[in-house]
Amino acid sequence: MFEYKLMDDYDSSYKVKKRDVACYSKSRMKKAFPDGNFKVIGETILDNKKEKIDAIKLGGKDFTVSKEDSHSSLLFRTVGYVNNGKGEYIALLRRNFLLLWILLGILALSAVLIFFLPKNGNSGILPPDYGLVTEDPNAVEEKDEKDLPDHVIIKLPSGDVEFDMESDTGLKPGETGNAKIILNVGGTEYVIFEDKITANSDGTLPATMLDFTKIHVELKGGVYEGFLVITAPDGTETKIPIRIIIRNSYGGSVTIGYSDKVSVSRSTGAISMYYSHGQDASHDCVLQLILDNGGKEYLLSQSGALHAGQNLSSMKLLDDMARKLTSGVYHGKIRINFYNGETALTDLNTDIEVSITVQ
Numbered sequence: 001m002f003e004y005k006l007m008d009d010y011d012s013s014y015k016v017k018k019r020d021v022a023c024y025s026k027s028r029m030k031k032a033f034p035d036g037n038f039k040v041i042g043e044t045i046l047d048n049k050k051e052k053i054d055a056i057k058l059g060g061k062d063f064t065v066s067k068e069d070s071h072s073s074l075l076f077r078t079v080g081y082v083n084n085g086k087g088e089y090i091a092l093l094r095r096n097f098l099l100l101w102i103l104l105g106i107l108a109l110s111a112v113l114i115f116f117l118p119k120n121g122n123s124g125i126l127p128p129d130y131g132l133v134t135e136d137p138n139a140v141e142e143k144d145e146k147d148l149p150d151h152v153i154i155k156l157p158s159g160d161v162e163f164d165m166e167s168d169t170g171l172k173p174g175e176t177g178n179a180k181i182i183l184n185v186g187g188t189e190y191v192i193f194e195d196k197i198t199a200n201s202d203g204t205l206p207a208t209m210l211d212f213t214k215i216h217v218e219l220k221g222g223v224y225e226g227f228l229v230i231t232a233p234d235g236t237e238t239k240i241p242i243r244i245i246i247r248n249s250y251g252g253s254v255t256i257g258y259s260d261k262v263s264v265s266r267s268t269g270a271i272s273m274y275y276s277h278g279q280d281a282s283h284d285c286v287l288q289l290i291l292d293n294g295g296k297e298y299l300l301s302q303s304g305a306l307h308a309g310q311n312l313s314s315m316k317l318l319d320d321m322a323r324k325l326t327s328g329v330y331h332g333k334i335r336i337n338f339y340n341g342e343t344a345l346t347d348l349n350t351d352i353e354v355s356i357t358v359q
Contacts, residue, residue, distance in 0.1 A: 002042070002056040002065060005085035012173055012203045014080050014092045016046065016059030023080035023092055025203045027168035040068050041084070043091035045076065056090060058082070065090060073260050073353070079202050150242045152181060152228060154192075156219060159210035161193060169230045170238035171199040179205070180229040183217065183244055189226075190217040197230075221246050225295070247350075258334065262289065262356045264300065266325055269317040271301055273354075275334060279309045288335040289315060291325075291356055298324075300332075300356075325358045332356040 004021075012025035029038065042053055042065040050066035057063070071093055081089040151164040161181070171177050181193035192215050193208070200206055224244040231237050257276035264271050277285060287303040301315040333351040 001062075002054050002084050002090060004056055004058060005083045007083050012080050013201055014058070014082075015201060016061055019059040020201060021059045021082070023082045024089075025080055025168075026078060026166060027203070029081055029089075030166070031168065039088045040081070040091055041088045042066060043068055043070060043078070043093055045071070045093040045095070056082075056084075079204070150228070150240055152226075152242050152244050154210065154219070154244065154246045156221070156246060159212060161208045161210060163205040163207070163228075165205060165228070165240070165242075167240045168238070169199070169203075169205060169228070169240070170232045170236055171197075171203070171205075171230060173199055173201050173203045175199050175233060177233060178231040179208075180227075180231075181242075181244070182227040182229065183219075184225045184227075185217060190215070192217065192219070219246055256336070258352055260352070260354045262332065262334075262354050264317055264325065264356060264358045266317075266322050266327070266358060269319070269322055271315040271317055273313065273315060273334070275306075275312045277306045277308060277310050277312075283338045284308075286337045287312060287315075288337065289332065289356075290335055290351075291330050291332045293330075327358050330356045330358065 006022060007024075009028075010022035010024055011028045012023050013020035014023045015021075024032075030036075032038075044056060044058075044063040044065045046061070046063065048064040048066060050064070050070040052064045053067050054065045055062050056065055068091065076093045076095060078091045079094050080092040082092065083089055150167050153162040153164065154160070155162075176196055176198040179193065179195060179197040180191055183190045183192045193210055194214070195208065195211075197205060197208065222245075224246065226242055226244045228240045228242045229237060230240070256278055257274075259274040262271065262273040271289065273289065275287060284305045284307050286305055289300045289302075291298040291300055298321065300317055300321050303312055303315060306312060332354050334354055335349055335351050337349045
């Protein structure tokens with residue numbers, strides 16, 4: 001059985017039933033190992049169903065330890081690490097429950113941008129305003145998996161705000177500070193949220209809500225740049241660049257399945273991937289495979305229309321991207337664009353983060 005080593009510099013906690021187990025936070029590990037060069041010998045979560053390689057006792061309970069990356073990144077998220085006293089670490093997971101319930105419904109005609117779906121193949125029309133670019137061949141470069149941007153998700157019309165932060169916010173677990181969300185629209189910055197906020201016991205930030213009476217800009221669905229500014233009780237200010245994802249909410253649902261690993265052959269242009277559009281899907285969708293690079297998005301491929309119950313296991317690399325890519329492992333996303341017949345619901349799309357291996 002692996003040993004749990006209580007370290008003096010643990011800065012966070014992992015809840016096991018009603019007990020808190022001291023651990024390192026992800027931000028603490030990132031600061032201690034900026035290159036990510038620490039050894040993870042396994043991962044665990046309560047009621048772990050994955051193949052057992054060993055066990056560890058946490059909070060008085062025996063936890064099954066599985067090999068690293070046994071759990072889907074859609075359903076599980078690493079929230080901390082514990083040391084086994086030998087300079088090795090075990091990742092602590094928690095469930096995300098992101099089976100992707102996309103809310104759909106009737107849009108006012110003024111809020112819908114209409115265009116026709118591609119009739120066949122991958123030669124579709126790109127949805128507007130996605131900022132997809134293809135330029136300098138040398139601009140596409142490998143990125144470290146730990147360098148994904150921080151996100152704030154805002155749901156309209158409710159105004160619900162969710163934080164998905166990897167960076168250190170400057171607040172200790174249970175500490176109360178002041179939070180400010182700054183939205184950048186066309187080079188102009190708007191403060192869309194400012195209020196006190198108390199960090200959770202694991203150091204994450206809790207969900208909150210916008211006060212629309214204090215917002216002086218019209219919020220529309222899309223992905224924007226901005227900042228999260230946290231002021232700690234001692235006055236220390238932490239300013240974090242973020243992506244602000246604004247989503248409109250409507251009725252309806254769909255369950256999907258996918259693989260978060262994508263491979264691309266530069267020589268043949270073949271793309272190997274997997275996506276399953278659920279049998280319960282009330283709307284069709286078109287997929288876009290996108291590579292992220294320095295805040296810019298590069299379109300690698302686009303599918304035709306997928307209907308309820310259809311699967312997609314291969315795509316074709318766009319000709320102009322074959323010469324621009326170099327071998328390596330990159331960050332990317334599968335963007336799911338939902339449709340109502342031949343009408344694009346441009347405010348209703350969602351991204352799945354994937355790893356893209358180019359050979």
